[in-house]
Amino acid sequence: MPELPEVEIVTQNLTQIIQPPVVIKQWKFFRKDLRFTIPQARLKKLIGQKILKISRRAKYILFELADEVIISHLGMTGSWRLENSDWKKRTHDHLAFSFKSDNFLVYEDPRRFGFIELIQKSQLSSRFKNLGYEPLADNYNLNSVLKEVKAPIKTALMNQKYIVGIGNIYASEILFAARVSPLKSCMRVSDQQYQNIQVEIKKILNQAIQNGGSSIDNYRNGYGEKGDYQTQHQVYGRESEACFSCGRSIQSQALSGRSTFWCAHCQK
DNA sequence: CGAATCACCTGATCGC
DNA sequence: TGCGATCAGGTGATTC
Numbered sequence: 001m002p003e004l005p006e007v008e009i010v011t012q013n014l015t016q017i018i019q020p021p022v023v024i025k026q027w028k029f030f031r032k033d034l035r036f037t038i039p040q041a042r043l044k045k046l047i048g049q050k051i052l053k054i055s056r057r058a059k060y061i062l063f064e065l066a067d068e069v070i071i072s073h074l075g076m077t078g079s080w081r082l083e084n085s086d087w088k089k090r091t092h093d094h095l096a097f098s099f100k101s102d103n104f105l106v107y108e109d110p111r112r113f114g115f116i117e118l119i120q121k122s123q124l125s126s127r128f129k130n131l132g133y134e135p136l137a138d139n140y141n142l143n144s145v146l147k148e149v150k151a152p153i154k155t156a157l158m159n160q161k162y163i164v165g166i167g168n169i170y171a172s173e174i175l176f177a178a179r180v181s182p183l184k185s186c187m188r189v190s191d192q193q194y195q196n197i198q199v200e201i202k203k204i205l206n207q208a209i210q211n212g213g214s215s216i217d218n219y220r221n222g223y224g225e226k227g228d229y230q231t232q233h234q235v236y237g238r239e240s241e242a243c244f245s246c247g248r249s250i251q252s253q254a255l256s257g258r259s260t261f262w263c264a265h266c267q268k
Numbered sequence: 269c270g271a272a273t274c275a276c277c278t279g280a281t282c283g284c
Numbered sequence: 285t286g287c288g289a290t291c292a293g294g295t296g297a298t299t300c
Contacts, residue, residue, distance in 0.1 A: 219293070
């Protein structure tokens with residue numbers, strides 16, 4: 001579920017909640033794997049160490065320690081939430097750690113597409129060597145990044161090796177805002193359209209963050225609250241409904257295996 | 269090598 | 285009401 005806005009919000013929430021630096025006091029594990037094996041033994045060795053900072057890269061949450069980094073990816077349905085001694089374990093609570101007495105940060109993930117990794121800080125750049133630009137932080141030129149790419153523009157926007165953080169919802173929303181057809185090959189997107197897309201990437205992602213992200217189903221922020229941005233979606237999930245701009249019917253079609261929504265009249 | 273497909277998993281929804 | 289098919293915010297692994 002979570003794309004850049006949702007992961008950014010969770011990262012900010014977790015920072016507020018645990019207020020680094022804090023010492024890791026205890027781990028609880030309720031299964032041995034999520035998408036990948038949970039490095040339980042190595043995580044337990046971190047007890048007594050301080051989390052110095054919580055940050056985000058692409059759709060990954062990074063708990064930074066002195067020499068190591070705990071990487072958390074939420075997959076489609078992962079969430080972190082704060083619990084205390086009243087914590088009643090839910091079916092899909094898979095692990096937790098405490099950072100002061102009576103507090104647990106709990107990871108819940110029904111589909112278990114999320115994962116937890118532990119790596120040396122020095123390995124971060126090689127771990128993320130396939131990740132592209134941060135759309136809200138980096139300077140980049142979308143035209144030069146994508147103009148040689150054969151794939152449809154929507155597929156390319158979702159490919160994390162070019163630009164990170166854009167997933168299936170925001171790819172459709174960004175292309176509607178930029179008035180570009182999701183089916184159009186990157187090679188045929190005009191310079192002006194690339195400019196528009198680049199502007200809309202920032203605008204849409206920032207608006208989504210300001211509105212608490214998109215909660216279609218599972219997404220909750222670090223305080224267990226839903227986002228509001230789904231109420232502002234222009235095309236995602238609106239198949240056969242009227243385009244807010246021209247009134248014609250919103251199209252839907254699978255593209256690279258992902259449902260894609262657009263207005264064939266407004267987007268060229 | 270890049271591109272396409274598969275795999276991972278639970279749960280909600282839809283058609284019959 | 286029940287049941288199988290389909291689909292859901294992602295990405296690493298495998299295959300072509």
